[in-house]
Amino acid sequence: MLIAERRRRLLEQVRQRGYASFRELADTLGISESTVRRDLRLMVAEGLLEATRGGVGPMPGDSRPVPDSGAFRPADGVRGSIWAGASPAEDDAVAARYASGPADDPVDAERQAIAAHAATLVKPGSAILLGPGRTTYALARRLMTISSLTVVTNSVLVTQALLGAPQIDVVMVGGTLRRSIGALVGPVTEQTLQGFRGDQVFLSGDGVTVDRGLTTPNVFAAATDQALMAAGRQVVVLADHTKLGHDTMCQTVPTSRIDVLVTDAGADPEVRRLLAAAGVDVQAVSER
Structure with missing residues (x-):
C-alpha cells in the first residue's frame, strides 16, 4: 500500500469511528502497529488528528472531507506536510500548534x-x-x-x-x-x-x-x-x-x-x- 493511500485510509477510519486505538487501526488496514504509530505521530503533529490516551481521535470541530489519495503526498525526504490541500489559515494553525506545543506539554x-x-x-x-x-x-x-x-x-x-x-x-x-x-x-x-x-x-x-x-x-x-x-x-x-x-x-x-x-x-x-x-x-x- 502506498504511503499516501495508507494515510488517507487512516484518517478516514479515525473520522468514521470518532476514536481508534493503534491496534484497531493496524488490524483494519493490515499493517504493523509501529507503522500506524509513526504515521499517526506525523498526522497529529500536522494538526490532522488529536492524540488521546492509547489512540487518536479527530480534531474538535473538524468537518473537512477526507481527500482522495491524490491530495496526500508522501513526505519528500524524512518528514513533510501531508495535507497538500491546506489553506493558508490551516497552515497558520499547524504552525501555531507546532510553536506552542500541546496544552499538556510536560517541558x-x-x-x-x-x-x-x-x-x-x-x-x-x-x-x-x-x-x-x-x-x-x-x-x-x-x-x-x-x-x-x-x-x-x-x-x-x-x-x-x-x-x-x-x-x-x-x-x-x-x-x-x-x-x-x-x-x-x-x-x-x-x-x-x-x-x-x-x-x-x-x-x-x-x-x-x-x-x-x-x-x-x-x-x-x-x-x-x-x-x-x-x-x-x-x-x-x-x-x-x-x-x-x-x-x-x-x-x-x-x-x-x-x-x-x-x-x-x-x-x-x-x-x-x-x-x-x-x-x-x-x-x-x-x-x-
Whole structure:
C-alpha cells in the first residue's frame, strides 16, 4: 500500500469511528502497529488528528472531507506536510500548534526558562542567527525589548514572532519550506547563509550527547543547522533535560563547536559534568 493511500485510509477510519486505538487501526488496514504509530505521530503533529490516551481521535470541530489519495503526498525526504490541500489559515494553525506545543506539554515551563535565560546572553546592537524549534521561537518572543538587534533566521515562526518589533532588523533566508519544522531548508538556504556572520547562533535539536554534540533526526534540518552553525562566532545550544543524553541520526553541532549549552536544572548531572569537562559552558536554569 502506498504511503499516501495508507494515510488517507487512516484518517478516514479515525473520522468514521470518532476514536481508534493503534491496534484497531493496524488490524483494519493490515499493517504493523509501529507503522500506524509513526504515521499517526506525523498526522497529529500536522494538526490532522488529536492524540488521546492509547489512540487518536479527530480534531474538535473538524468537518473537512477526507481527500482522495491524490491530495496526500508522501513526505519528500524524512518528514513533510501531508495535507497538500491546506489553506493558508490551516497552515497558520499547524504552525501555531507546532510553536506552542500541546496544552499538556510536560517541558514547556523548562523551555520558557531556557529561552528567558538565553535572551540575557544577547547584547543590544549585535547580530544573531536563530534556527528553527520551539525553544528558539520562545527565545524570539523574548527579544522584543532589545534595541538595535539584527536577527537572521530560516524559521517562519521566529519571523512571525518578531513582526511587531520594528527596532529589530529581521533577515529571513530563502529556501524550501518544510511545514513539519516551520522553516526554510535546502541548498538555497545553505548557500545564502554562507554570506552571513553573526555574533551568536542559537540552535536547538532533538538530542545532546558528549560524543556527538547536538543531533536531529531530520536530514534537511541538519544540513541547514550546520550552515547556521558555521555563520555564528559563538554557538549556543538550547536543550531541555529530556534531550540531554539522547542521540539521534544526524549530527548538527559537534561537541567541540558548542560554546554554551543552556538547559534546565533537571538535566542529568553526569551528562552536564562530562559536557563541561569537554569545554562546554553549561548553564542550567530553574523554572520561573
